[in-house]
Amino acid sequence: MASTSRRLLLAALSAALLALTPGVASAATLDGSFTSKVQKPNYTTTACADGDECGVIQLTGYGPAAFAYRYGPTFEPDGTKGCYTVDGTLLLTLQSDGSTLSGPLTGVFCHPGGSEAQRGNPSYGHPFHEDDTVTFTRGTGQFTGLHGTAAFHxxxxGAVFNGTLTGTLSS
Structure with a gap:
C-alpha cells in the first residue's frame, strides 16, 4: 500500500513539474498593426539601428514589438507605372521579453503617378504602399522553432505611416 501511495505521489509531482515547465509553442498567429503620425514642425530624422524602416507594432497576444525592415538590393520596375519589385529582411523583437522573429521578404512597392518626384524632409505629398510576403525562418524565446509566412502591408x-502584419507560424 505504501508503494502505491508513493507511485501516485510521484505521478502527481511529475505532472505538476511538467505543467510548470515553459514549453515552446507549436503554432502561433501573427496579427498586428501600427500607425505613426509626424507633424512637420516637430519632425526630426530618426535613424533605425537595425533597419531602414523601424517602429513599434502592436501584436495581438504578444503586445508591442519593435520592427526593423532592412532593404535588400532589389528595387526593379515590375512593369506597372510607379511600382517596383523589392526585397529585404524583417526583424520583430517583443518588448516584453526580447523574443525575436526574422526572415526575408519580397514584395511590390508602388507610388501613384509622379509622387516620387516630390521632395522634402519629410515629403508630405509622397504617398506609397508596399505589399510584402515575409518568410519567417528564425526565432528565439517564444518563437523558438517556429517558421511560417505573413503578409506585411x-x-x-502625408504625415501618416500605417502598417499591418498577418500570418501563421508552426513548428
Missing amino acids: TFSA
Missing part, C-alpha cells in the same frame, strides 16, 4: 500618405 505598409502605406503612407
Whole structure:
C-alpha cells in the first residue's frame, strides 16, 4: 500500500513539474498593426539601428514589438507605372521579453503617378504602399522553432505611416 501511495505521489509531482515547465509553442498567429503620425514642425530624422524602416507594432497576444525592415538590393520596375519589385529582411523583437522573429521578404512597392518626384524632409505629398510576403525562418524565446509566412502591408500618405502584419507560424 505504501508503494502505491508513493507511485501516485510521484505521478502527481511529475505532472505538476511538467505543467510548470515553459514549453515552446507549436503554432502561433501573427496579427498586428501600427500607425505613426509626424507633424512637420516637430519632425526630426530618426535613424533605425537595425533597419531602414523601424517602429513599434502592436501584436495581438504578444503586445508591442519593435520592427526593423532592412532593404535588400532589389528595387526593379515590375512593369506597372510607379511600382517596383523589392526585397529585404524583417526583424520583430517583443518588448516584453526580447523574443525575436526574422526572415526575408519580397514584395511590390508602388507610388501613384509622379509622387516620387516630390521632395522634402519629410515629403508630405509622397504617398506609397508596399505589399510584402515575409518568410519567417528564425526565432528565439517564444518563437523558438517556429517558421511560417505573413503578409506585411505598409502605406503612407502625408504625415501618416500605417502598417499591418498577418500570418501563421508552426513548428
